[in-house]
Amino acid sequence: MNWTAEQIAAMQATHPVHRDRTQDNALAWLRTGEETGGEYSLLHSDSSPGFGVFPHFHTRYTETFRVLDGALDVRISGTARRLASGDEATVPLRAVHEWHVTEDGRAQFLVEVRPAFPPFEKWLAVLQAMANDGLTHPDGRPRQLSHAALILVDSDIHLTGPARAAMPLLHLVAARARRRGVDRQLEQRYWRAP
Template identity: 35%
Template sequence: MPKTANYKAGDVVVNPITGERGVVRLGASESHDGSGVYDLYVQPGGAVAGEHIHPNMLESFTVLRGRVGFRIDGKESIVELGAKMTVPIGVAHDWWNVGDEEAHVLVEVYPAARFEEAITDLFGLARNGKTNTNGMPKLLQGALFAREYKDVLYFTKPPLWVQNILFAVLAPIAKLLGYQGSYPEYRTQPRGWVEVEPWPLTDKENGRAR
């Protein structure tokens, strides 16, 4: 089974728990520099899985439709149409749809390959009922997910030092019970597909189309 998500433009993934629907505009494997671009649609009341930190990844959001609430480094704001928010590496953030219509947000990620891996597993776990009502992996599953993707993201609650101690204890138990940090079968499950406008290839080093 493939170990990479290998997303292509037009691929569609859905998280039924958080109300998110993602459409790939440019997959990490398609870009020149490993970046990724995604249209994310969030239903009214929908939100990402929880406040989290990307220790090695830059992320930006441009609101294309609707009203979106953001919490970045503890500061909350409501972002309107056309506004762009950039989250520096290592900064805690969260966002959610505060409007009464579906929100459409353009998400740009750099680097994106491991991010795509994490999203594949996180959305797959949600589809299989292995997350809580907020879309976060349940405790035993979360212990292995956190260790697998510690280079990509970690949730801010409980504190990281508590997570490290707790998950070190729970991880061996989770493995004995058949849980995994990553599930190769999620990479082969059928994906939706829609036609999208080609995204111009750019180089993050100079910001120019290539």
């Protein structure tokens, strides 16, 4: 993944930025699955110190992280590594992984998702906007179980360890939320809204 600073800047100029003012983060999908024919999508993140995600895995796409500035502490399949500017790491299918921006300062990084997974694109943007309306905890977790279930299930984010036992329940909660139209309400309010 060898994008130049000029290419990244050009993509940023034509794609919306999704900001979470609570956690002081900004995400932008620089390339969507729609734009690449489903081959991949490309996310740019400008994240605050300490920001990160809990251990999880995906069954439908891989992720490749490339740090542009700052540093990320990543753990992939039990192996911990610090990624500094220019470093890259790929998360294979079903590999348990987590990452956090180091406490030293902000980090800017790219995440390439292969193949593209449009629900993941949508729900990450929705989650950013939900935070601004107080619908998430300070650490970014949705306050309502139905919202969390929709985001996890539809984005192919699988919990690990003892929490993995909750996945069948989350599938049921997500299905119920879809029947009630909760997904459409969130999409209408936060996804591609004018």
